[in-house]
Amino acid sequence: MTFSPSFVPGVFSQQVNVSELENLYELYRRLSNSIVADGYINQEEFVFGLFRSRNKQNFFADRMFQMFDSKHDGLIDFGEFVRSLNIFHPKAPLEDKVSFAFQLYNIRQTGYIRFEEVKDMVLAFLHESDLILSDDIIDTIVLKTFEEADSKGDRKIDLEEWRTFVDRYPAVLKNMTLPYLMNITTTFPNFVKSKDMVDPSPDPRLTGMPLCTGLPFF
Numbered sequence: 001m002t003f004s005p006s007f008v009p010g011v012f013s014q015q016v017n018v019s020e021l022e023n024l025y026e027l028y029r030r031l032s033n034s035i036v037a038d039g040y041i042n043q044e045e046f047v048f049g050l051f052r053s054r055n056k057q058n059f060f061a062d063r064m065f066q067m068f069d070s071k072h073d074g075l076i077d078f079g080e081f082v083r084s085l086n087i088f089h090p091k092a093p094l095e096d097k098v099s100f101a102f103q104l105y106n107i108r109q110t111g112y113i114r115f116e117e118v119k120d121m122v123l124a125f126l127h128e129s130d131l132i133l134s135d136d137i138i139d140t141i142v143l144k145t146f147e148e149a150d151s152k153g154d155r156k157i158d159l160e161e162w163r164t165f166v167d168r169y170p171a172v173l174k175n176m177t178l179p180y181l182m183n184i185t186t187t188f189p190n191f192v193k194s195k196d197m198v199d200p201s202p203d204p205r206l207t208g209m210p211l212c213t214g215l216p217f218f
Helices: 018-032 045-051 060-069 078-087 094-105 117-126 135-149 159-170 170-176 178-188 189-191
Strands: none
Touching: 018 045, 018 078, 045 060, 060 078, 060 094, 060 117, 078 094, 094 117, 094 159, 094 170, 117 135, 135 159, 159 170
């Protein structure tokens, strides 16, 4: 299947031109056919392609897959793929990045970020990064930061409190921007050269995309 802008009406309309969308589509095509050649990115392809891991017990990667899979059907289509990457584009509105980061932590989808959710995400991140900290240190770090963000003192962080916290500490969102999206052709030059190739194996340039490090953590 060849790329058509109609695949993603309205998506990236202000951030990316058609040429860049074509290259994003090639990235998507390679990922979506890396394990099962069905034109959709399943969870295993997502975890392996973007997180360089075949570990099926990957809480952090699973959470990211849930965020990309907006239709909640267990598959990521091209529209979902681009819409999610749109958040990480350097030209994406700050409010979109703030909201995405908030939803990332809002694991239980209650509309609030709670202490346990922040700790779960931090533990997952530390596990994937092979960083070892004692439980006491982790609790201290998370608790002190959580208390500062929880300005209302009700043991939960709402979106208003999150915005205020991000305004005070903009570095929290520094990794919500992936500069390579400004020039996908330069970052992945083999896509342009091999659009007619069918290669079911994962491309080394796809594995290790900086998505796993492009996420906000307290």
